[in-house]
Amino acid sequence: MGKKNVVSIEDRIPKLKQERKKKANRRLIFYLSIFFLLISIIVYLQSPLSYVRTIDVSGNSFVKDEEIIEASSIGEKTNIWSVNASEISRAVNDNPVIQQSDVNRKLPWTIEISVSEFDHVGYMKQDEHYFPVLGDGNVLENLQQSSVDGNAPLLLGFSDEKYLNQLTGELKKLPESVLQLISEIHWNPSDENQHKILLYMNDGYMVDGTIRDLAEKMRVYPSIVSQLGSESKGIIHIGAGVYFEEFNAESEEDSDNQESTNEHEQ
Template identity: 55%
Template sequence: MTKEKIVSIEDRIPKLKQARKKKANRRLIFYLSIFFFLISIIVYLQSPLSHVKSIIVNGNSFYEDEELINRSGLHQNTNIWTIKKEEIVQALEEVPIIDTVEIETKLPSTVAIHITEHKRIGYIKKGQAYYPILANGSLFTESSKEYLDGDAPLLVNFTDEEKLIEISKELSKLPKGIFNIISELHWNPTEKNQNTITLYMSDGNMVESSIRDFSEKMTVYPSIAAQLDPSKEGIIHIGIGAYFKPFNEEMTEEELEASYNQENEDIE
């Protein structure tokens, strides 16, 4: 038989003590690390190291960046960890031109304000100045132009706020190619139809249509305009149907019927 090696308790005690000491040291180091880590966080949060040092504004075209930063309530003494994004968004969305706002924090000390503005769908002339109309139908009075540069059509005779809002929403849905060739849009209500509008196009054509479902109706315009004889001047009627009526020319029975239907399609 093989004799088992017997280790005396006296030989084991030093090893056990050494193992316990190492374990205790590791535990102490762990707790000290957590302690100093927490102290470092507290010092960082209380020091200028956690303050906002850079504020970036993206998507702004009307206001000075500094003005929007002031409205946001952010400043260089703001602690980046205490920023309340919802409050900043709410404050900036009160600005008429602003549609949506997104706040992004970039450690260690940068805040980015991403702005989406309402689309400018037209202008209204007041006095000698032209004021933008936004996609939600509101008049943006904080900015004006002395001259139009063709980036949006001139809206004429829109004295009814509901009709202005309605046509603004329709214009915002138009394909860009059609929107860009509308020079002027006139509201011409009649006793029978309060939605009649007349358009002056930059390609020389005139269009008579309706506010209701205007964006949908106008999708046929390019194909109609492409078929017209350039030597003939007249007006394109786009409603339930679509037809071209030369100036100083009597309507056919079909055109009279289409005109009658168009005048009555929007009666409320």
């Protein structure tokens, strides 16, 4: 029979003690790490390191950054982890110009506020100044401009807010490509029809129509114009039916002659 190796308990005890000591040390290091991590988190949360230092605002053109930041109520000592994104979003959305906003944290100390504003569909003129008009009929009287950008028409004669709101509601449904073709819209009510309007187009045509269903009827404007001769200019009627009325060339000629006669007389 082969000789067996016999290890006494006395020989194994030092090894067992050493392994237990290693396990105890690892356990101690683990608990100490957790302890110091918790202490670090508490110190961080209570220190200026967790304060919001930067607020990035994007997507705004009508509303100033400062107005949005003020509405958010985020101050110099606001803890980034105490920021309630949904509450800030609701506060920012109270601005009638802002349609929607999103609030996000960007560690270590930045809050991002992204907004989308209602599109402006026209301009109102008052005392040589122009004011953007939103799709909900709201006139931005605090954003006066000395000129218009050509991306939306000038709205003239709308002394009744009811009809202005109806018009802007229709304009916001229009494709941008069609909206940019309109230079001016005049409210031209009659006793029979308070919704009558007259549109002056950038391509030289005029459109006689009504506020009702304006978006639906104006969608076909490009196709109507494409069927007219390039030399033909006149009024496109888009009421109960669609028809074209060419400008009276003879009347225009008489008008030109009259102006010429007046100039000679002067």
